Amino acid sequence: MRAIEGRAFAAGMPVAALMEKVAGLITRRVQALYPLSTHQKVGVLVGPGHNGGDALVVARELHLQGYEVVIYRPFSRLKELTQQHAQYAESLGIALVNEIEALQSCDWLIDGLFGFGLERSLSASIAEAVNQINQWSVPVVSIDLPSGLHTDTGAALGTAIRATQTLCLGLWKLGLLQDNALEYVGTAELIDFGLPLADIEAVLADSPCIHRVTPQSAIANLPLPRSATTHKYKMGHLLAICGSHRYTGGAILTALGARASGVGMLSVAVPESIKPLLSAQLPEALIIGCPENSSGAIAQLPESVELSSYNAIACGPGLTMDASTVVERVIASDRPLVLDADGLNVLAQAGTIPTLTQRQAPTILTPHFGEFKRLFPEIAAGMTNRVIAVREAAQQTGAVVLLKGARVAIANPDGTVWINPASTPALARGGSGDVLTGLIGGLLAQDMLQSAPIEAAVQTGVWWHAEAGMLAAQERTELGVDAFTLTQYLMPALRSHLQ
Numbered sequence: 277m278r279a280i281e282g283r284a285f286a287a288g289m290p291v292a293a294l295m296e297k298v299a300g301l302i303t304r305r306v307q308a309l310y311p312l313s314t315h316q317k318v319g320v321l322v323g324p325g326h327n328g329g330d331a332l333v334v335a336r337e338l339h340l341q342g343y344e345v346v347i348y349r350p351f352s353r354l355k356e357l358t359q360q361h362a363q364y365a366e367s368l369g370i371a372l373v374n375e376i377e378a379l380q381s382c383d384w385l386i387d388g389l390f391g392f393g394l395e396r397s398l399s400a401s402i403a404e405a406v407n408q409i410n411q412w413s414v415p416v417v418s419i420d421l422p423s424g425l426h427t428d429t430g431a432a433l434g435t436a437i438r439a440t441q442t443l444c445l446g447l448w449k450l451g452l453l454q455d456n457a458l459e460y461v462g463t464a465e466l467i468d469f470g471l472p473l474a475d476i477e478a479v480l481a482d483s484p485c486i487h488r489v490t491p492q493s494a495i496a497n498l499p500l501p502r503s504a505t506t507h508k509y510k511m512g513h514l515l516a517i518c519g520s521h522r523y524t525g526g527a528i529l530t531a532l533g534a535r536a537s538g539v540g541m542l543s544v545a546v547p548e549s550i551k552p553l554l555s556a557q558l559p560e561a562l563i564i565g566c567p568e569n570s571s572g573a574i575a576q577l578p579e580s581v582e583l584s585s586y587n588a589i590a591c592g593p594g595l596t597m598d599a600s601t602v603v604e605r606v607i608a609s610d611r612p613l614v615l616d617a618d619g620l621n622v623l624a625q626a627g628t629i630p631t632l633t634q635r636q637a638p639t640i641l642t643p644h645f646g647e648f649k650r651l652f653p654e655i656a657a658g659m660t661n662r663v664i665a666v667r668e669a670a671q672q673t674g675a676v677v678l679l680k681g682a683r684v685a686i687a688n689p690d691g692t693v694w695i696n697p698a699s700t701p702a703l704a705r706g707g708s709g710d711v712l713t714g715l716i717g718g719l720l721a722q723d724m725l726q727s728a729p730i731e732a733a734v735q736t737g738v739w740w741h742a743e744a745g746m747l748a749a750q751e752r753t754e755l756g757v758d759a760f761t762l763t764q765y766l767m768p769a770l771r772s773h774l775q
């Protein structure tokens with residue numbers, strides 16, 4: 277962002293004019309959020325840089341429109357433009373207070389302490405003020421990002437403002453999409469102030485792209501509409517290899533996730549002894565009973581299973597580590613593969629990660645952070661940025677890597693990263709990842725027939741899974757989204773977007 281704005285300034289755009297333009301847009305938005313009639317008294321936190329400058333321009337405009345504005349500006353040295361706005365605000369008679377307590381009686385606050393220029397921890401006195409504000413129940417609008425957050429990693433540098441709304445300026449700051457930042461960001465929205473596309477492209481051309489998964493792109497990647505003359509084998513055949521005597525549910529949930537994908541044919545390989553349980557839940561699926569070992573895990577696939585007859589394989593949920601033979605066999609196959617849970621644990625323990633680069637077909641790894649650490653201990657050590665970590669993992673393995681968490685990050689081996697920007701903590705329950713594995717597997721099996729890029733299936737699956745979680749949470753509360761219930765919300769969630 278600094279390089280992009282630098283190009284605009286070098287080309288003749290006055291810095292003060294850009295600040296005025298941006299702050300005008302912020303003013304309009306905050307007036308809509310906090311109308312004068314109900315939210316007359318506003319406290320404005322002003323920092324030393326241009327984030328503080330933005331805040332001062334907004335403070336001035338609100339004052340001129342009749343708001344009762346109180347400024348808290350705990351720095352003696354300000355950047356020049358910020359200093360000029362501070363002086364003008366004083367000349368207008370806008371109140372300036374030295375004690376943070378004076379803002380507690382405000383109806384709302386504007387946070388302009390720090391923006392993307394913050395690189396070191398907050399000083400003790402500022403941190404103390406921020407912590408106090410966080411204890412009040414006064415709503416806070418943060419300009420650009422909640423003060424205290426690092427613009428890239430989203431980590432709180434000491435502490436950070438817990439915003440009600442964050443109005444991000446120009447381009448999404450990466451930090452706002454990282455798990456670290458979620459507790460601070462509140463509702464995030466972008467204030468587009470018309471940065472020239474040529475400047476954005478010139479600066480970003482050499483760096484790998486980071487995208488947000490959007491509903492539009494996720495829906496565009498769905499295998500819809502179906503051809504009128506299609507038949508079941510043209511709609512993909514997925515083999516799910518999952519479950520054990522101990523973890524029957526993992527197999528059922530994976531299969532129910534796959535079912536929702538619309539895949540033409542679903543085969544589910546499970547230990548022979550749990551076959552009846554799967555058949556009872558999934559009358560349409562082909563349940564393949566496998567020889568099992570003494571612990572009730574799949575020992576091997578039946579001789580009759582020809583891996584090359586499937587369009588994709590999803591392998592891992594509920595297998596246990598005792599199913600390592602079958603995991604190694606599917607890794608060695610030439611089939612598109614989604615590897616999750618114990619599939620990943622076997623991979624980590626066997627030390628066979630380097631062999632992934634030799635696979636003849638696409639591989640998708642879907643670790644949560646614990647699995648990620650086991651797979652990529654060197655990348656995970658000292659990891660401060662999930663986006664960089666997931667990118668390195670994809671580049672190292674040649675696989676598409678999906679790092680689970682509050683905001684799922686997906687990387688392909690080129691280094692392009694996609695982040696799903698909306699989800700719900702209602703998904704933080706055992707089994708919800710199994711549903712995702714089946715869903716992605718089913719989409720992958722269909723995509724392989726259309727030769728769509730494999731990351732398309734991954735993005736669509738992640739977005740769809742989160743949408744189902746959010747719809748279920750809305751109807752049933754955040755406590756009501758067990759993994760089985762989640763599978764039943766996949767279709768309604770999609771339908772609500774297709775109408």
Ligand SMILES: NC(=O)C1=CN([C@@H]2O[C@H](COP(=O)(O)OP(=O)(O)OC[C@H]3O[C@@H](n4cnc5c(N)ncnc54)[C@H](OP(=O)(O)O)[C@@H]3O)[C@@H](O)[C@H]2O)[C@@H](O)CC1
Nearest residue numbers: 281295324325326327390391392393394395396397398420
């Ligand atoms: N293109 C755009 O998007 C536009 C951006 N605009 C706005 O500019 C913002 C970026 O402004 P910025 O570069 O002046 O930095 P900002 O975030 O205000 O803060 C850094 C200041 O604080 C200081 N400082 C740092 N750490 C500190 C600490 N721990 N404790 C104390 N001080 C500390 C540091 O100075 P230092 O002490 O390092 O010399 C620096 O002065 C951006 O977020 C957006 O709001 C719009 O106006 C126009 C369009």
Ligand SMILES: Nc1ncnc2c1ncn2[C@@H]1O[C@H](COP(=O)(O)OP(=O)(O)O)[C@@H](O)[C@H]1O
Nearest residue numbers: 644680681682700701703704706707708709710
């Ligand atoms: N706080 C959260 N907010 C949003 N999604 C979450 C959160 N916690 C977990 N999830 C999602 O829930 C799923 C959990 O998957 P996983 O950890 O593999 O669980 P399991 O193996 O029990 O199925 C992942 O898709 C993850 O991204």
Ligand SMILES: [K+]
Nearest residue numbers: 390419421423
């Ligand atoms: K801020």
